[in-house]
Amino acid sequence: MNNIGTIAIRCFALSGLLLVVAGCGKKQPTTPPAYEVNGVKVDVPKLQEAFSGSPPEIQADVNQTTLNLRYGMYEKSLMALDRLANNPAVNDTQKKVVNDLIEQMKQLIAKGGPSRQ
Numbered sequence: 336m337n338n339i340g341t342i343a344i345r346c347f348a349l350s351g352l353l354l355v356v357a358g359c360g361k362k363q364p365t366t367p368p369a370y371e372v373n374g375v376k377v378d379v380p381k382l383q384e385a386f387s388g389s390p391p392e393i394q395a396d397v398n399q400t401t402l403n404l405r406y407g408m409y410e411k412s413l414m415a416l417d418r419l420a421n422n423p424a425v426n427d428t429q430k431k432v433v434n435d436l437i438e439q440m441k442q443l444i445a446k447g448g449p450s451r452q
């Protein structure tokens with residue numbers, strides 16, 4: 336009877352340990368991949384992540400960037416990015432993301448023209 340009790344205790348302890356280890360392996364949600372437009376990678380998800388929780392007036396330019404890109408109005412998207420880059424409320428990390436996206440948009444415009452239409 337003593338062996339069965341010892342085995343039961345060990346199995347219970349091992350089960351508890353496995354549950355603890357399994358709970359510690361939670362992964363952070365990943366950012367979706369960059370959009371590919373006319374063969375150019377445009378990292379809009381990174382822009383949206385950088386500005387999540389921003390004030391509405393800043394979020395409006397992020398939304399305009401996304402909307403104009405979706406509808407092929409690349410110059411208007413670039414203008415919204417320029418407003419973000421020159422906004423004093425934008426921090427250095429956000430400005431780096433904006434400047435990276437501006438470069439990607441310039442590549443897109445050079446490759447596909449100022450608009451998709």
